Amino acid sequence: MNNPFEYGAAVSGSAFCNRTTETADLMSAIHNSQRAFLYSERMMGKTSLVRRVLAGLDPEKYVAVYIDLWATDDEASFITTTAREISQAMGSDASRVLEVAKRLFSRFSPKVSLDDNGIPKVSFEYNPTAEQARQSLEEVLAAPQRMATESGKKVAIVFDELQRILEYGDDHVERLLRSIIQMQRNVSYIFLGSRKHLLQDMFLNRKRPLYSAADHFPLGPIKVEHWLPFIQQKFETTGRQISKQVTEQICLLTQGHPFYTQHLCHAIWEKLAAGEEATELDIQRGLQVLLARETGAYSTLWESLTVNQRRFLYGLAVEDHPVSLYSRAFVQKYRLGNPSAIQRLSGALLKRDVIDRDARSFVISDRFFRLWIRERED
Ligand SMILES: Nc1ncnc2c1ncn2[C@@H]1O[C@H](COP(=O)(O)OP(=O)(O)OP(=O)(O)O)[C@@H](O)[C@H]1O
Numbered sequence: 001m002n003n004p005f006e007y008g009a010a011v012s013g014s015a016f017c018n019r020t021t022e023t024a025d026l027m028s029a030i031h032n033s034q035r036a037f038l039y040s041e042r043m044m045g046k047t048s049l050v051r052r053v054l055a056g057l058d059p060e061k062y063v064a065v066y067i068d069l070w071a072t073d074d075e076a077s078f079i080t081t082t083a084r085e086i087s088q089a090m091g092s093d094a095s096r097v098l099e100v101a102k103r104l105f106s107r108f109s110p111k112v113s114l115d116d117n118g119i120p121k122v123s124f125e126y127n128p129t130a131e132q133a134r135q136s137l138e139e140v141l142a143a144p145q146r147m148a149t150e151s152g153k154k155v156a157i158v159f160d161e162l163q164r165i166l167e168y169g170d171d172h173v174e175r176l177l178r179s180i181i182q183m184q185r186n187v188s189y190i191f192l193g194s195r196k197h198l199l200q201d202m203f204l205n206r207k208r209p210l211y212s213a214a215d216h217f218p219l220g221p222i223k224v225e226h227w228l229p230f231i232q233q234k235f236e237t238t239g240r241q242i243s244k245q246v247t248e249q250i251c252l253l254t255q256g257h258p259f260y261t262q263h264l265c266h267a268i269w270e271k272l273a274a275g276e277e278a279t280e281l282d283i284q285r286g287l288q289v290l291l292a293r294e295t296g297a298y299s300t301l302w303e304s305l306t307v308n309q310r311r312f313l314y315g316l317a318v319e320d321h322p323v324s325l326y327s328r329a330f331v332q333k334y335r336l337g338n339p340s341a342i343q344r345l346s347g348a349l350l351k352r353d354v355i356d357r358d359a360r361s362f363v364i365s366d367r368f369f370r371l372w373i374r375e376r377e378d
């Protein structure tokens with residue numbers, strides 16, 4: 001029997017839990033041809049969510065293009081990646097894909113081959129000069145509008161790992177994106193990526209081209225009430241049991257963060273024999289396995305922190321969320337001097353991604369590190 005809990009890559013199908021409201025919100029953003037900036041802490045499920053949303057769009061009415069910019073490192077690779085995904089989004093028929101690619105991107109000399117699953121893959125023989133690249137960029141970014149007009153459908157473009165464009169050397173792509181996304185009709189754009197600070201700066205900093213160019217869609221943890229049926233059903237369909245109470249305990253420990261919840265469930269399930277029921281003791285056992293694996297890295301990180309940073313983190317780890325950090329009680333209890341120190345401490349830890357902001361307070365980014373800290377005596 002395979003472990004039913006998946007963590008690491010984006011999840012889909014039966015491995016995907018809830019997100020009903022978020023899915024509806026993004027669908028309506030696409031329907032209204034909005035521009036959306038989807039952001040969250042690391043591994044909160046952004047990629048899984050947008051892929052789910054795109055997969056749910058009616059192909060009779062929408063053309064969905066998912067563009068992962070992870071592998072791009074300059075303007076030329078941005079251009080070819082975008083052009084490739086746009087062409088491939090036009091269908092599963094190789095000759096149709098080639099026809100679209102030739103029409104939209106004639107000077108890139110497109111070619112189509114079939115992958116192992118028989119799905120058409122586009123490649124380009126394209127080695128532009130800097131000047132040609134500049135022109136091609138405009139051509140590529142104009143393509144979504146042409147698709148919308150020619151097909152009579154709405155077009156949804158997703159740029160994932162958008163922070164990569166910051167490494168292209170100049171802000172040409174960013175500036176051009178700004179100008180085209182505002183002019184296009186019946187085209188929606190969803191922007192996301194795995195580096196929240198960098199992306200927030202792109203959309204929140206007045207000096208940046210994309211400043212206020214998109215509506216904000218924050219993504220938070222999954223609620224216990226949604227995890228409950230999901231987790232219980234996964235145990236049951238694989239011949240194991242888990243009570244409501246034990247499931248709630250898991251969600252409390254992971255704060256409902258999707259990656260850590262799946263990871264912990266995976267570890268607990270792994271230790272159960274067929275027919276067994278998971279207990280609180282199994283949670284502890286599963287957690288011990290996970291923490292033991294990370295303890296080297298966690299110790300090194302802990303050692304690198306100042307005494308006050310450790311006290312601050314300890315307080316954040318043991319108190320119930322949301323923690324009122326600026327309160328005198330918190331500062332006194334964890335011997336942090338005075339409330340003005342909090343700003344400096346949180347600033348330094350934010351910069352190192354040890355903590356993150358959420359809607360109400362701060363959270364320790366790595367939920368297992370949080371649990372590791374809670375077990376410390378000092
Ligand atoms: N809706 C969901 N249901 C169940 N598990 C989920 C869900 N969304 C995310 N996960 C879990 O979280 C992990 C990370 O998901 P995903 O890659 O979509 O997050 P992300 O926010 O795009 O991450 P990154 O910040 O690295 O880009 C998945 O491997 C899965 O374990």
Ligand SMILES: [Mg+2]
Nearest residue numbers: 046047193194
């Ligand atoms: Mg992602």
